Amino acid sequence: MVRARSEERRADILRAALEVIAERGYRGASLGSVAERVGLTQQGLLHYFPTKEALLVAVLEERDRWDTSGGRDREGWRLDLLESLVEYNAMRPGIVQTFSALLGESVTDGHPAREFFTERYAQVRVNMADILRLEFGERLPGGLTPERAAPLLTAVMDGLQYQWLLDPSAVDMPGAFRDFLRLLGGSEERG
Amino acid sequence: MVRARSEERRADILRAALEVIAERGYRGASLGSVAERVGLTQQGLLHYFPTKEALLVAVLEERDRWDTSGGRDREGWRLDLLESLVEYNAMRPGIVQTFSALLGESVTDGHPAREFFTERYAQVRVNMADILRLEFGERLPGGLTPERAAPLLTAVMDGLQYQWLLDPSAVDMPGAFRDFLRLLGGSEERG
DNA sequence: CCGGTTACCTGTAGATCGGTAGGTTACGTA
DNA sequence: TACGTAACCTACCGATCTACAGGTAACCGG
Secondary structure (H helix, E strand, O other), X not given: OHHHHHHHHHHHHHHHHHHHHHHHHHHHOOHHHHHHHOOOOHHHHXXXXXXXXXXXXXXXXXXXXXXXXXXOOOOOOXXXXXXXXXXXXXXXXXXXXXXXXXXXXXOOXXXXXXXXXXHHHHHHHHHHHHHHHXXXXXXXXXXXXXXXXXXXXXXXXXXXXXXXXXXXXXXXXXXXXXXXXXXXXXXXXXX | OHHHHHHHHHHHHHHHHHHHHHHHHHHHOOXXXXXXXXXXXXXXXXXXXXOHHHHHHHHHHHHHHHHHHHOOOOOOOOHHHHHHHHHHHHOOHHHHHHHHHHHHHHOOOOOOOHHHHHXXXXXXXXXXXXXXXXXXXXXXXXXXXXXXXXXXXXXXXXXXXXXXHHOOOOOOHHHHHHHHHHHHOOOOOOO
């Protein structure tokens, strides 16, 4: 099965790419260092992904596939599953670091991941709004519409990740996220 | 006044560096492109800042000076001034982009801005808590303590910036921030 | 007016990087 | 068993980037 071997290699390369991007970002990640991690030469790697950008695209596509199958975009999500996602992320600093680094880079001009993130966040906002509507209806306890709360929910998740990555001991990411959800939900429980 | 000329040049270089970092990030910003923007050769620039990292440090120090004098760290801040800051930022995408790009890069291993951001966010959280305490006392209307709300406030500001940078037309950054403040404040006004 | 410092420049070393060209080996298939 | 192709490798090119070495011209204080 030559095909299986090949797919396996590709998966290895993508995994290595995730690691190297987490460590040095996309711009700082050299093809050579990714190749080395899977026991290939840089040119050997280029056999699987013809350019560096193609490798990045493959990384992002894999992420997309994971998100939509696993899956973040899947319907039927609820707020408490988002909570679990944050808890899951808190145990996978590598993944979080990879995509936080990429998000940061993507705001620079002409970055190959820019379009990906732009469209992705548009989608995420829609999904968040759906989740919120499912949970609270047209008006959140706080008075906001799901559409107005969605960017906030998204922002909190990303913003907490940066603070947590910079100093995990200083921020209880899942705890802070739960605090925010309680805030959104109108904080029925009051002192 | 040779001193004045020199200080002026340094300021020009720092301004150019801000621009180039916004466009390509720190790793992608070459000394040559910064130098070109102020009409110097790359080696001429190295006369003012002996290494690339020294240039970055100077950029960060200038930011710190601006923050603490202008001054974000200044005491006596109130929530409504934070609101103004967000509005101000919404008119300065360049600055926002520079520091969002740097923040993203800074989570990668051994990045020269990492320590800066780590300490900065620790300080910002303390300041945010102070502001919140000044406004709401020991318990926010939502039930949180200032210390628990501070990371959320910080996260919202940063997260909104990324969404806004990726697609300014999709996110009303100041509006969303006001929404969040209303949420924090317990949303006295209800439908 | 002179000596030193400031403010640059040219030249270049040394490394790294993405990508091309072209070869070789091994394997699966007919 | 012969052939095509997949899976690599070596060699190399050109560009780019940081930094060092060393020179020069202008300027400023004494």
